[in-house]
Amino acid sequence: FFGRIGREERAAADVEIELEHLPALPGTADEGVLISGLKSFAVTVLTSNWAHRLALLCHKIGIVVYNTCMQLEQFFLMLQRLIDTTAHIARVQKQASSPIIDVAERTLLPTYPRPCYDCDDGEERIRIIEDRLDAASPIRNRHVVLSPPNANRIPASGDPGLDELRARGYQVLAERLLKEEGMPWDRIRLLSSADLMEQIVDLHDCMAAQTNAIPDATRNHILSLALSQAEKHIPANQAYPGSRFPNLSFSPRIAMKTLMRRLGELLHLVNHQPAKLSAVGDDKSAMSYVQRTFEKEMKLLRERMDGYKEAHIRTGMQDPERAVATRLPMELARFLLNPTGTINYGIIPQLMDSFLSDSPHRVNHEMNLHYTLALLHRSPRLREKFNSLHRPESPFCPSNPVIRTMLRYPAEKELTDFDAKLAALGGLLSHLRQGNVGSCFATFLAIQLQAAHLDRCLEDFQQMLSKGAITRQVGEASVEFPFLLRMSTDCIDTPIDLNSDGRVRVYQRKEGYIWESPGLQAACHAIGISDHEAALRVATKTLHAAQKETPVWFKCKGKDLIDELCKMRLQDESNSLSLRQLCQRACFAFEAETSCALLRVWENAIAGMAEADLNGQVRKASVTATGRSILCELRDGTKASTGARNQFFNLWIDLLSAKSRMQYDPDVPHKDTATDGHSTEGAYVLYDTMDATDIGEWKRIDTPELYQDYVLRILEEAWAKVEFGDMKDALKKELSEALPHMRDYIASETFLTDALYHYDVSNLFGKDPLKDPEALEHTPWVDKCGNNTPYTLQIYLEMANSPMRERIQAENAQDLLKRVVHLAKSASDETRELFEANPYKLVSVRTPGQHAFTLMLGHPDMVKAWRGDKDLDQWIQAHVIEPGLAVAEAKLPDASRQEMISYCHRYHIGKGRADRFNQLANQIPSHISVQRFRDQLIDCVLQVEGSNIKDKQLTMRRIDSRLVSVLPEGLRQVLSESALHFADTNWNSGVQDLHFCFVVNPGTKAVEIWKSYADRSIMMAMNQNDWLLEREWEFFTDLELIPHTDLIGRSNLV
DSSP states (O other), X not given: OHHHHHHHOOOOHHHHHXXXXXXXXXXXXXXXXXXXXXXXXXXXXXXXXXXXHHHHHHHHHHHHHHHHHOOHHHHHHHHHHHHHHHHXXXXXXXXOHHHXXXXXXXXXXXXXXOOOOSSOOHHHHHHHHHHHHHHXXXXXXXXXXXXXXXXXXOOGGGOHHHHHHXXXXXXXXXXXHHHOOSTTHHHHHTSSOHHHHHXXXXXXXXXXXXXXXXXXXXXXXXXXXXXXXXXXXXXXXXXSTTSSSTTOOXXXXXXXXXXXXXXXXXXXXXXXXXXXXXXXXXXXXXXXXXXXXXXXXXXXXXXXXXXXXXXHHHHXXXXXXXXXXXXXXXXXXXXXXXXXSOBOGGGHHHHHHXXXXXXXXXOHHHHHHHHHHHXXXXXXXXXXXXXXXXXXXXTTOXXXXXXXXXXXXXXXXXXXXXXXXXXXXXXXXXXXXXXXXXXXXXXXXXXXXXXXXXXXXXXXXXXXXXXXXXXXXXXXXXXXXXXXXXOOOTTTTOEEEEETTOEEEETTEEEEEGGGOHHHHHHHHHTXXXXXXXXXXXXXXXHHHTSSSOOSEEEEEHHHHHXXXXXXXXXXXXXXXXXXXHHHHXXXXXXXXXXXXXXXXXXXXXXXXXXXXXXXXXXXXXXXXXXXXXXXXXXXXXXXXXXXXXXXXXXXXXXXXXXXXXXXXXXXXXXXXXXXXXXXXXEEXXXXXXXXXXGGGOEEEOSHHHHHHHHHHHHHHHHHHHXXXXXXXXXXXXXXXXXXXXXXXXXXXXXXXXXXXXXXXXXXXXXXXXXXXXXXXXXXXXXXXXXXXXXXXXXXXXXXXXXXXXXXXXXXXXXXXXXXXXXXXXXXXXXXXXXXXXXXXXXXXXXXXXXEEEEXXXXXXXXXXXXXXXXXXXXXXXXXXXXXXXXXXXXXXXXXXXXXHHHHHHHTOOTTOHHHHHHHHTTSOSSOBHHHHHHHHHHHHHHHHGGGOSOHHHHHHHHHHHHHHTSOHHHXXXXXXXXXXXXEEEEEETTEEEEEEEEEETTTTEEXXXXXXXXXXXXXXXXXXXXXXXXXXXXXXXXXXXXXXXXXXXXXXX
């Protein structure tokens, strides 16, 4: 028999290698003979791709017969039939695939009727053959014979299958399967994949949680259907014989892709439309019905997102693209999260295909969403971390309004653990940007964590959502870092045109009504207004009536409408919040339409870590300035002795230090743009803790008057401790005589002036600082500053010492480029592999006194620069400098030339000087290079405007930026592709992230640092003096400062 096979055998190395992956038969004394014969037979069959597929089918049908009959004679008879089939295949191999499959159907499945087909789809017909073969296999009986569930059970600690589940991150699943007995658990344990086990367990639990909605008969039918589908992938040979999990397989995940999708769709149907489960049959059409139902749900979601975007367009109050980018993660989270709190990760591929662009130039929020979804799909460790998330411990916890804002719940809605998990999942899928706030010292860290350390993000979310704060060990103390329910109001102050009927005019056109605004609807939800349309009608008419005249259209801001809504809500007897609290919550909900609420308060809590103790630069300065003012007045303005002064002052300063906290408020406007050239909001604000741990009970100190009250309150408390303490009577008398003077002093403008002087001497330059205290940048109660990046890292990571770093002063941009590449080259092989594997992994860097951000050493541009042993100078010359110079020396077309002249005319030439400028500009020779045209155009502007130009360098940068944007498409593409993106700025423009890049400026022919959209579509020139020539760069030399956690494990289970 085997000799007949041997005569047909052909030698083919690649075929032999492929055959090594064929599963072996169950162990018997004749195993070697069977395998040898079967492999020889399979080599014979490999006459075409179709025959290769049929060979595997032959293998499968042989195993079915062998395991059913357990008789070698019948097994050999089946092989004989397969040999005959092979001979026929060899004769028709040149023909179309359908006749070959006709033979397979007649020969391999003689006991089954020939299925009817509507088309000659060979792949589909082979799939049906495979399904029929699977159906013919008595899977459960076979495994009961081989490994009875209750026979010779191995202890849990020694079960290799169980140990492998735990090692690969399926901790919760392993413990669940260990303790459950009977059906369906015995069948689940025999599945070939931990992912299949997890999906089936989730399906079981989700149906069990809906006993009122799903009848027992339907529940049993759905579970049986799912198990039947999953059991198709049980391998021929056991991986862990004797284990309770004998069939665990580690074959490629792609083999189960379709099955996992169908199970995920079935689970979604259970969760979201249980009433439709009764329509799920028990034949092949059942899973088709489930798939069609799921696709309809995704279509409805796309329509909802389109309607949501249209509402933003019609009302013109918030950026529609940013709003959609913020809303989509939350909607996807609703699809993914099961009612039991687990993740339905089987549908992740469909969601990615449907809602993420397949463009190679995805915007970063899509890349972040793709990365997080992919990791959730692959990582059981990350999925199981959701088990630790719980609802707020108290109804007064500040995380309550955060969750309600994200989920669009009304103010009175009671929250559950599911709500907390849903908010956390939405936050994890969202994308954080710094915006216009000067919080770079905290935002850069949050961005870095979200890019490559999602486990740490979830740990922080867990603390914030349940306790309203993140806890860190600072020295020997455990310190809580709460957050303020505030964010930058970059949308709420946008003016709109409104009429008394509530109609909004956008771009001089009548569009939607004001109550269609999703942001204002969210604001109403947040403060307990259920009928937002009626409330906004009243608010609109009130604002219209308050106009000096009664125009048809009037200017209005979102903040004006929210103020009116809050005043209305304040009159409601059911309201328990103050006007300030109402406005705060309404504004927060409004801005959360374009910025994830959870990420914003997380960023805010991290910002508080810079002021963890008296080592914080702002808190220390505030306490010191206040203390010096008091001590000087005690010494110079009273007759108290040195001993009395010192004892009282020490007591007073201890109270001041204990009660003062500096919280970062992103909603404090600046008078001028910060040194980073970007930030216009954000400040540290003094809070009196009032001896309470709940931030809701703290008192905000943000005006000179409140500051005086605060200091006076501490003075009285210190005196009470003296009066009832054990201080000598003589000293008490001295202090009691000094007390009235100190009260008067603190209440005076002199005290405020002294405190301002001791805090920052520049406060006394110029006019009286108390005439407009809000215009002051640095005061003991509000400081419009950034903070200490290394100290923030030290506190967050609970390090004993400040992280190691190296400062450099680069000679030029090309020198800085080399140093950045060297930093990557100096990393360990393991660290470089991490950068190549995860382009999102970031490294901390800062320009002291200006900005903190992250290096993108894993960005494809950077990997090309540092990978291998190439000569770096030659590489930079070939890939950065030469393409840039080619653009600079190219001829500028007339269309680009005229566009640049028109631009300068419009934005850089004053009234009355246009003719002179046009005359000079039109004298510039035609057909000259880009660089020469730029120089001559700038000369024309300078010659005409002269001293009228306030900032010559800024004018030149704007012209350079505009010049690049008007280059012909080909030149612009050459320049953008030569730009080497090396750092994430933390900033954005709309939905586009902004990067720092090295590129040749076509106007100067020099390598410079520019800002660029992440997709390279727009580039902007930067001030080289501010960012490079007059600025040090500080690299955090430990590239693994935030330790890497392997969330995927040693390998992927199927």
